[in-house]
Amino acid sequence: MLSILLAIFLPFLAALLIILSSTYQFRHHIGWAVLIVPILLFIYFMRRLFDVADGETFYTTTNWIPSFSIHLSTYLDGLSLLFSLLITGIGTLVILYSIYYMTKDEQLKHFYVYLLLFMGSMLGVVLSDHVIVLYVFWELTSISSFLLIAFWYQRKGSRYGAQKSLIITVFGGFSMFIGFLMLHYVTGTFSIREMLLQADVIKNHDLFIPIILLLLLGAFTKSVQFPFHIWLPDAMEAPTPISAYLHSATMVKAGIYLVARFTPIFGGDMLWFWLVASAGMVTLFWAAFNAIRQTDLKALLAYSTVSQLGLIMSLFGVGSLAYHPDIQLSTVLLTQATFAALFHLVNHSTFKGALFMIVGIIDFQIGTRDLRRLSGLIYFMPISFTIALIGSFSMAGLPPFNGFLSKEMFFTAMLKLTQFDIFSVQAVINLFPVVAWIASVFTFIYSMTLVFETFLGEKKGKVTDETREPPFGMLISPIILASLVIIIFIFPNTLANYVLKPAVGSVYPFVDTNELGKIEHWHGFTAEFWMTVGIIVVGTILFLYRNQFKKAFLFFPYELSIDNVYNHALAYSEKLAKKMTNLYMTGYLRHYFSYIFLFIIIVIGGAFFALHIPFSIGENDQAISTFQWIIAVMIAVTAVTVPMVGSRLSAVLLTGFIGYLMAMNFVLFRAPDLALTQLIVETVSTSLFLLAFYFLPKWDIERAPFKWRNLLIAVSVGFVFTVIALAVNNNRLFESISSYYEKADELAGAKNIVNTILGDFRAFDTMLEAIVLFIAGIGIYALTKYKKAKGAGNVED
Amino acid sequence: METLIIIVIGVLITSATYLLLSDQILHIILGSGVLTHAVHLLLMAMGGFKGASEPIIGHEQTTYVDALPQALILTSIVINFAITAFFLVLAYHIYQSSNTTDLRNLRGYRHE
Numbered sequence: 001m002l003s004i005l006l007a008i009f010l011p012f013l014a015a016l017l018i019i020l021s022s023t024y025q026f027r028h029h030i031g032w033a034v035l036i037v038p039i040l041l042f043i044y045f046m047r048r049l050f051d052v053a054d055g056e057t058f059y060t061t062t063n064w065i066p067s068f069s070i071h072l073s074t075y076l077d078g079l080s081l082l083f084s085l086l087i088t089g090i091g092t093l094v095i096l097y098s099i100y101y102m103t104k105d106e107q108l109k110h111f112y113v114y115l116l117l118f119m120g121s122m123l124g125v126v127l128s129d130h131v132i133v134l135y136v137f138w139e140l141t142s143i144s145s146f147l148l149i150a151f152w153y154q155r156k157g158s159r160y161g162a163q164k165s166l167i168i169t170v171f172g173g174f175s176m177f178i179g180f181l182m183l184h185y186v187t188g189t190f191s192i193r194e195m196l197l198q199a200d201v202i203k204n205h206d207l208f209i210p211i212i213l214l215l216l217l218g219a220f221t222k223s224v225q226f227p228f229h230i231w232l233p234d235a236m237e238a239p240t241p242i243s244a245y246l247h248s249a250t251m252v253k254a255g256i257y258l259v260a261r262f263t264p265i266f267g268g269d270m271l272w273f274w275l276v277a278s279a280g281m282v283t284l285f286w287a288a289f290n291a292i293r294q295t296d297l298k299a300l301l302a303y304s305t306v307s308q309l310g311l312i313m314s315l316f317g318v319g320s321l322a323y324h325p326d327i328q329l330s331t332v333l334l335t336q337a338t339f340a341a342l343f344h345l346v347n348h349s350t351f352k353g354a355l356f357m358i359v360g361i362i363d364f365q366i367g368t369r370d371l372r373r374l375s376g377l378i379y380f381m382p383i384s385f386t387i388a389l390i391g392s393f394s395m396a397g398l399p400p401f402n403g404f405l406s407k408e409m410f411f412t413a414m415l416k417l418t419q420f421d422i423f424s425v426q427a428v429i430n431l432f433p434v435v436a437w438i439a440s441v442f443t444f445i446y447s448m449t450l451v452f453e454t455f456l457g458e459k460k461g462k463v464t465d466e467t468r469e470p471p472f473g474m475l476i477s478p479i480i481l482a483s484l485v486i487i488i489f490i491f492p493n494t495l496a497n498y499v500l501k502p503a504v505g506s507v508y509p510f511v512d513t514n515e516l517g518k519i520e521h522w523h524g525f526t527a528e529f530w531m532t533v534g535i536i537v538v539g540t541i542l543f544l545y546r547n548q549f550k551k552a553f554l555f556f557p558y559e560l561s562i563d564n565v566y567n568h569a570l571a572y573s574e575k576l577a578k579k580m581t582n583l584y585m586t587g588y589l590r591h592y593f594s595y596i597f598l599f600i601i602i603v604i605g606g607a608f609f610a611l612h613i614p615f616s617i618g619e620n621d622q623a624i625s626t627f628q629w630i631i632a633v634m635i636a637v638t639a640v641t642v643p644m645v646g647s648r649l650s651a652v653l654l655t656g657f658i659g660y661l662m663a664m665n666f667v668l669f670r671a672p673d674l675a676l677t678q679l680i681v682e683t684v685s686t687s688l689f690l691l692a693f694y695f696l697p698k699w700d701i702e703r704a705p706f707k708w709r710n711l712l713i714a715v716s717v718g719f720v721f722t723v724i725a726l727a728v729n730n731n732r733l734f735e736s737i738s739s740y741y742e743k744a745d746e747l748a749g750a751k752n753i754v755n756t757i758l759g760d761f762r763a764f765d766t767m768l769e770a771i772v773l774f775i776a777g778i779g780i781y782a783l784t785k786y787k788k789a790k791g792a793g794n795v796e797d
Numbered sequence: 798m799e800t801l802i803i804i805v806i807g808v809l810i811t812s813a814t815y816l817l818l819s820d821q822i823l824h825i826i827l828g829s830g831v832l833t834h835a836v837h838l839l840l841m842a843m844g845g846f847k848g849a850s851e852p853i854i855g856h857e858q859t860t861y862v863d864a865l866p867q868a869l870i871l872t873s874i875v876i877n878f879a880i881t882a883f884f885l886v887l888a889y890h891i892y893q894s895s896n897t898t899d900l901r902n903l904r905g906y907r908h909e
Binding site for chain 1: 798799800801802803804805806807808809810811812813814815816817818819820822823824825826827830831834835837838839841842843844845846847848850851852853854855861862863864865867868870871872874875876877878879880881882883885886887888889890892897898900901904
């Protein structure tokens with residue numbers, strides 16, 4: 001079963017092919033070639049459908065970094081399959097749509113490489129069993145999302161949106177990573193399946209609460225739960241196929257996948273329930289409310305996506321209670337909630353995908369997606385109108401569309417929740433159905449706004465008589481999605497039996513999924529029914545009086561928004577970072593040197609004294625000849641004089657003098673080659689110095705001022721080195737390896753050991769040394785030839 | 798002899814450090830040269846001064862001084878030469894383009 005791994009990497013391979021063909025000019029739109037990838041994958045996953053529906057699971061593992069016990073393990077069960085089908089199915093439709101949406105003058109290769117990168121990593125997220133691998137893919141989706149949002153990077157808004165999404169999702173992803181590491185610490189395994197088996201161990205561990213918080217931070221940032229939802233509206237700067245794919249159908253559902261995947265561990269815990277359910281509820285409500293005020297169609301859809309994800313999230317919160325020990329008997333009532341969540345997840349992908357594509361078409365054909373400049377489109381674009389109508393009505397939860405079914409199930413779950421008396425604050429729980437209902441009224445209003453304000457009324461704004469339907473190819477994908485909206489409504493149980501119930505089964509391995517029952521179209525005159533009727537009545541009234549209603553938004557000015565907080569925090573952190581950096585990046589070379597020297601003094605010297613390393617002076621020393629004494633004293637005296645002399649000439653000459661003394665030293669050390677080389681090099685360098693001396697100006701201050709602080713640093717550094725050298729000298733831990741080189745005659749046939757080392761034993765090093773010389777030569781040549789470009793001094797910033 | 802050489806190393810390093818902390822480019826270049834000498838001596842001292850004969854294999858049986866530090870130093874001398882030459886040209890270039898060799902005047906743009 002290596003093929004699952006291959007399925008994950010197929011998009012990456014395809015992306016690589018595109019990169020390798022970067023110079024090749026395609027005669028046709030490159031999207032046609034890319035389209036093959038999701039189709040193949042979709043077929044591949046469809047073939048697994050029946051096996052998985054029978055309860056089979058597929059596990060594979062391949063070593064990646066075995067020394068860290070990191071394996072590429074994949075696990076395909078109902079839940080993964082549901083997401084894989086969404087990723088590849090919607091992916092196919094989106095790529096087909098993008099072939100018409102993205103014209104050939106765009107950077108198509110970049111676009112499809114990013115898109116394939118995303119597809120592969122998203123498959124990796126939902127198919128990985130190894131948390132570290134999952135994390136890697138998770139961050140890869142963030143990165144590909146970043147690249148795609150910034151696809152039109154010339155626009156300021158694109159860059160802002162891309163940065164925002166990356167900051168927020170990577171922050172969450174990193175928290176999740178820490179959570180994973182804690183889980184590994186607690187369970188001793190990286191495998192999700194093995195972690196699920198140890199749910200009790202995790203529950204009783206001290207780290208239980210931090211793990212919950214960290215994992216949910218990852219899930220909430222990715223799945224745009226309040227207050228992290230702010231990045232999604234700005235992500236709408238991406239090309240519309242991307243918004244439809246990443247930012248509504250797949251990537252933003254990764255957080256939901258994570259919650260679903262870990263429900264068997266955390267389900268039943270009240271903290272988990274409260275966090276997931278209430279985050280979902282608040283998100284549902286707040287985003288639906290804010291969607292109404294949007295005038296940009298894509299922004300409206302973005303808020304609507306946030307709101308719908310909140311709905312799904314809250315259902316998973318309710319569903320997690322099935323693991324609560326006190327309600328094992330009525331479990332099925334709660335597993336229904338998860339069932340509804342997964343059902344709505346699929347439905348949302350269909351109707352929201354269709355709506356995004358229609359908005360993209362409007363933008364593509366008319367050049368605006370501003371509600372205020374669109375009206376009366378129905379006369380020119382009847383097919384688009386029909387699709388938009390189907391999508392909107394489904395989103396509003398009206399029959400005969402699939403949104404109606406899942407919305408009813410959502411109400412059922414919320415109503416049933418109030419019947420359990422396991423909550424410490426029952427009043428809040430009683431609020432859930434109320435909030436759900438109000439949010440649904442808002443949903444109704446913005447759904448109607450979307451379709452009626454755009455398509456009905458007199459033509460105005462940018463709508464002219466020349467407005468036409470787009471090329472038919474562009475309509476194929478939304479038509480398929482809209483048909484699915486209706487088909488799922490008519491045959492919900494086919495979808496349920498083959499896709500949804502196996503997925504529910506992977507969230508609740510102990511539940512017989514047949515108990516879930518069928519999805520019914522008609523329940524009788526139940527509370528849910530009257531809630532829907534209420535939504536239509538109240539929603540219609542509010543929609544008709546929406547201009548009055550919108551005054552409510554005056555109470556929520558920008559200053560109070562989370563966006564404002566984010567922008568301020570970003571600006572402030574930039575300012576703070578600049579301040580901190582300026583604190584030590586002063587621009588003085590002297591300061592930078594000081595940091596290095598202080599490090600030597602404090603860390604190396606400090607460690608030396610803290611460890612009490614023994615050293616002694618003068619033991620086992622070789623005898624000192626008189627000549628040696630003279631040279632040593634002369635070197636020391638000259639060295640002290642160099643910084644003190646007034647004129648540059650004396651300083652240069654004194655340094656040269658040290659060099660010649662060194663050469664004599666080498667003679668005494670019985671190093672004839674060194675002495676020779678030193679003599680030559682010193683002569684040439686001194687002449688170079690004198691040459692430079694001729695060109696360089698007089699010192700600004702002829703006598704450099706004496707500085708106590710510098711002297712203190714210098715003496716300390718010298719002292720540290722002296723002490724360390726003494727200690728090393730008296731503590732030789734092992735024999736010198738030089739005896740090996742003394743066999744130079746036998747090994748290399750040469751008498752001069754030093755030369756043999758350079759030219760034979762370590763010839764490679766010598767070659768690199770020659771390269772250093774060469775590079776320095778190039779640098780010198782370039783600097784002498786370099787002329788300042790005209791006007792270079794006038795460049796601003 | 799080792800102790801004496803090590804003390805000389807200490808003095809050289811002190812002098813080099815003081816030179817490096819200067820604001821004059823020429824001082825810094827000189828400092829790097831002095832520092833190189835110190836490092837060469839340090840390598841020598843670490844190799845020890847035992848051994849009777851220079852590392853050239855002759856006919857009579859004898860002990861040789863440690864050849865490895867010598868090979869390292871030989872490499873270092875040459876590289877130091879290259880670096881010094883580069884530094885000098887750089888200093889010349891800085892003077893040509895900025896009309897100063899005082900590092901305090903070479904702090905880049907204020908508004909960075």
